[in-house]
Amino acid sequence: MSLEGFFNPQSVAVVGASREKGKVGHEIVANLVRGGFEGGIYPVNPKADEVEGLRCYPDLKSIETAPELVVISIPAKLVAGVVRECGQVGSTNAIVITAGFKETGDEGRKLEDELVQTARRAGVRLIGPNCLGVLAPGKGLNASFGGDLPEPGVIGYVSQSGALLTAILDSARASGIGFSMLVSIGNKADVDELDVLEAFRDHDETKVIAGYLESVSDGKGFIRAAEQISPRKPILLMKAGGTSAGAKAASSHTGSMA
Numbered sequence: 001m002s003l004e005g006f007f008n009p010q011s012v013a014v015v016g017a018s019r020e021k022g023k024v025g026h027e028i029v030a031n032l033v034r035g036g037f038e039g040g041i042y043p044v045n046p047k048a049d050e051v052e053g054l055r056c057y058p059d060l061k062s063i064e065t066a067p068e069l070v071v072i073s074i075p076a077k078l079v080a081g082v083v084r085e086c087g088q089v090g091s092t093n094a095i096v097i098t099a100g101f102k103e104t105g106d107e108g109r110k111l112e113d114e115l116v117q118t119a120r121r122a123g124v125r126l127i128g129p130n131c132l133g134v135l136a137p138g139k140g141l142n143a144s145f146g147g148d149l150p151e152p153g154v155i156g157y158v159s160q161s162g163a164l165l166t167a168i169l170d171s172a173r174a175s176g177i178g179f180s181m182l183v184s185i186g187n188k189a190d191v192d193e194l195d196v197l198e199a200f201r202d203h204d205e206t207k208v209i210a211g212y213l214e215s216v217s218d219g220k221g222f223i224r225a226a227e228q229i230s231p232r233k234p235i236l237l238m239k240a241g242g243t244s245a246g247a248k249a250a251s252s253h254t255g256s257m258a
Helices: 024-034 076-089 106-122 162-175 193-201 219-229 244-254
Strands: 011-015 040-044 069-072 093-096 125-127 133-136 141-144 151-159 178-184 208-213 235-239
Touching (some): 024 040, 024 141, 069 076, 076 106, 151 162, 151 193, 193 219
Parallel strands (some): 011 040, 011 069, 069 093, 151 178, 208 235
Antiparallel strands (some): 133 141
């Protein structure tokens, strides 16, 4: 599948944008601005007039044109409604930062199932929920709350853990390591590691693929893709959850059946 709308969008809306520094919704908007993203940035918050000097909108329908990418950071019970609105306005790519889904137990799993069903009916592809976001340094895109962008480079990185990706980013910025793309897939309710692997395969700027996984959704499909890709682009992955303690940690972290 193509993830171009996630990796190279022409416009980004942030639903749950906050005026309060330190809040996730504020940091995502600030990161987009600091990263030098040249497309449209649309904070969405019905209780604010502006965030980071940008006009704030009460909802997606109020924005003049449909944002190509929508980043969602609001309470879990409200996320499905925003994804439904994405479909109504023609926004087909959404990153759900919000936690509180299947990683929290049965009630959260029901919320996540509802979210996936809503997205499919609306024609919206999802990254997340419970994720850090997406960064494309060469495009000035920092649709995450992971701090400043690293240097542009040739490594495509996929991580099921937002915390580990944050550590990778800190280390990369300190060491001058560059990335073509970094994708935090979290609970991978929709877009999973195989989707990202295939997207990296087709991404000319990505020469090396690396990452951290807690589970593999389609083992056979993943192996087939890796065998086809690795002669051209080396793949280096860390897989957690191989021990009983690791499996228990993965289950509570991203809801993975490790």
